[in-house]
Amino acid sequence: xxxxxxxxxxxxxxxxxDLAADLAAEAAVDRSPPAxxxxxxxxxxxxxxxxxxxxxxxxxxxxxFRFADFPAAFAFMTAVAAVAEAHRHHPEWTNVYNRVDVLxxxxxxxxxxxxxxxxxxxxxxxxxxxxxxxx
Numbered sequence: 286x287x288x289x290x291x292x293x294x295x296x297x298x299x300x301x302x303d304l305a306a307d308l309a310a311e312a313a314v315d316r317s318p319p320a321x322x323x324x325x326x327x328x329x330x331x332x333x334x335x336x337x338x339x340x341x342x343x344x345x346x347x348x349x350f351r352f353a354d355f356p357a358a359f360a361f362m363t364a365v366a367a368v369a370e371a372h373r374h375h376p377e378w379t380n381v382y383n384r385v386d387v388l389x390x391x392x393x394x395x396x397x398x399x400x401x402x403x404x405x406x407x408x409x410x411x412x413x414x415x416x417x418x419x420x
Contacts, residue, residue: 345390357417
């Protein structure tokens, strides 16, 4: 049967100071949703990602990426997933063999945000650097 520590002593060791700092930093992160871009802001932002098309019905931007084969497409998706996770913002996407169809939209604001544009631009950069990407 386990025994309890003497009175006045903690039940568990002191928390890891690095973990405590990480948790405090995580709690301090601004979680408010990004602002939705209006028509003028959207048009201006889209100039930064000219290969993307605005999808009015979905309130986001869409692009299809093509690769030499499935492993190249999947490697690209894996690289994008790491960036998306770091930003806590994730695309809607599908993959069929060598094709990756992507939609960026921000559900929290009900449409396109600057974060969508930023991540679309990041995807463009990853695509340019990806082996097997068809240009």
